Amino acid sequence: MLIYLIGGRGTGKTTSAKILARAVNCLNPQDGEPCNECEICKEILDGSLTDVVEMDAASNNGVEDVRSIRDEVNFLPTKAKYRVYIIDEVHMLSVAAFNALLKTLEEPPEHVKFILATTEPQKIPTTILSRCQRFDFKKITNENIVKRLKIICKESNIKITDEALELISVLSEGAMRDGISILERCSQENVDEIGADLVKELVGIPSLEYISKITKSIFEGNEIEALEVIDSVINDGKDLNNFLWEVIKYIKDVLVFKVSGKLSVYNKEELEEIKEISELASKDKILNTIYLLSDLENEIKWSNQKTIMFQTGIIKACSTSTIDGLEELRKKVDDLENKLNSGNIPVTKTPVKQQVKLEENVAPKKAEQATSKASKPVDNNSGNSEIDWANIINKLKTSGKVRLYTSLANTKVNQQGDMILEIIFPNGLTPFVRSLLEDSSNKKDLTDILISETGKQWSIRLVDGKTGNNQIKPDESKAKSNINNLGIDINIIE
Ligand SMILES: [Zn+2]
Incomplete structure (x- = not known):
């Protein structure tokens, strides 16, 4: 008989295997549960019963290790009713070891029970899986x-x-x-x-004091204080990767607080602090800081110059998050765009605006908006229909796709024909956001929402609204020559 326990680390597989071993052998079982008091139960509990064998395949994964099992199984148990073999982390067995055991596992004698436990069921031969009674262990809440x-x-x-x-x-x-x-x-x-x-x-979690202090310094643009915090963290012997991860998590919480006014894990004083910090920066600033630090996190992970990179990255975060001028500039661009959309002023030649010009050429915006209000914005023939992007982004939020939502919150879209949807990042497309959007499950979530909202499948392009076309590599330039005319860098993800 084969029993197969599958589940993540620490979810109770081995503990359950041992209970099972007692339950099948107990002299006085109660409703299928071992009594834990009879001779057999006691001997299994203290590990002295030779009929119950526990083997950790992570450290005994060779042919010799399983050979003894193969030879032993033919003997009857010495004392208990069944010989029970518990093989932990069974996927770690070498291929040769697995093969040596295969026959035994496929047709174990009546008096033998195998309990196999693994965190990675996909690594087990299906011939074995199909003979098992399988139990899945979930993460514990x-x-x-x-x-x-x-x-x-x-x-x-x-x-x-x-x-x-x-x-x-x-x-x-x-x-x-x-x-x-x-x-x-x-x-x-x-x-x-x-x-x-x-x-x-x-x-080894750096204290919240450091985390909130450095976050505050970043939003206040106080580089000196931020560097002092880094020094203290290093002096305390804390790991900078962990620290940065905690800071990113904390800033994300600041953002959640700013948006919802609620947070559950913090106590009263900590919440007060978070409230204060959340008032130092706009949502955009907070988001941008998260992106910037996430990029930094990826960079320092593989660097041998962690400290220097960390310090430089934090200084950068301090300065970028205080350039209010940038914010204003963006507002102006947005204003201009709105005016353009309403057809009030002539078109100029900067990249972002050229996007709009294209739309202008296709159809007058005003008329479109009027129709899109009246009916759902799906129109398969004209290719000019407008997608209610704000609504889609909102759907992402309400359906709990928070990472997608935060990544796309400040984007715009541009429809190219009725197949291609360009997502434009006016503030630039960071590697972090790109990798997030290229993640297959995120991609699927976005496509699903697009399908349910617009009734069709879109090919998505990510467009960096900031870089212009000067970053296109020579070998790509041919393929993208028609795109170059638009004055923007286009990357196709599907
Ligand atoms: Zn018992």
């Missing part, structure tokens, strides 16, 4: 992790704050084992009560 940890704390007399428990559950990412080991680590400290700060310190 934060709520249930908290519940379980509370019980452990009560039993072991550990005092801990709710906030700390909550934080541990978040850090565990659905793996109970991780939650328990963080708790264990914390309980070794000599404190009356475990608080969230202790958890952060032991896990």
Whole structure:
């Protein structure tokens, strides 16, 4: 008999395998559960029963390791009813080892049960999978992790704050084992009560104080203070990658707060701080800072000059987020565009505006808007119909596609015929946003919403409204020669 347990790390596969091993052998089972008190249960629990064999395929993955199993299975169990083999991380077995075991796994003797556990079922031969009774283990919810940890704390007399428990559950990412080991680590400290700060310190999360301080400095354009924070973080021996990741997460929370006025993970003082910071910057500024720091995150990941790159990146963030002139400039461009759209003034020759000129040439905007209000903006024949882009972006938000929403929030679209939809990034297209939009599941989400809103499939082009055509590489120039005429850089993602 083959039983197959599939699930992420720390979701309870091995624990369940051991319970199963006792349940099938228990002398006094109660409703299918092992009694944990009979001779057999006790011996399995303390690991002395030779009929239950546990093997970690991650460290014993060779042919010799499985040969003993292959030879043993023919013998009857010494004491228990069944010989039970628990093979953990079974996908780690070498191909040769798998082959050596295949026959046994395919037709195990009556008195043998195999329990295979893995995090990666796709690596297991289908001949084996098809013979298994399969059980899938899901990630454990934060709520249930908290519940379980509370019980452990009560039993072991550990005092801990709710906030700390909550934080541990978040850090565990659905793996109970991780939650328990963080708790264990914390309980070794000599404190009356475990608080969230202790958890952060032991896990190596830089304190929120540093994170909020550097965020504030960035939005105030205070480079000196920002650099001081970096120094303190380095002096505390914290990892800069982690720190940056936490800062990005924090700024994202600032954005969420600015948009919704709500946040759940922070306490009252922390929320007060976030509110203050959120008032320092516009939504655009906050978004741009997130993009900039995400790019920085990718850059420093592979760099041996982390500190210097980090410092330079933060200085850049400090200065770009304070150029209010840029904001004003953009507003002016937007104004101009609106005027152009309404057909009030003649067209000039900057790239972004040329976009508009094209639209102008195709059809007068005013008439279009009038029709698009009256009916859904789908028109398969003319190719001039207007997509209600603001509505689509809003749909992304309401359907919880937050990353797509934030990436596309300030974009415009330009329809080319009735097949191609250009998404224009007036502030430039960062590598971060590009990779996000090229991610297949995001692409699918966007396409799905477009289909449901417009009734058809669009080929999407991402257009950097800032760079103009001077970044087109020579080898691409031929293919893009007609695009060059538009004065914009076009990248086709589909
Ligand atoms: Zn028992």
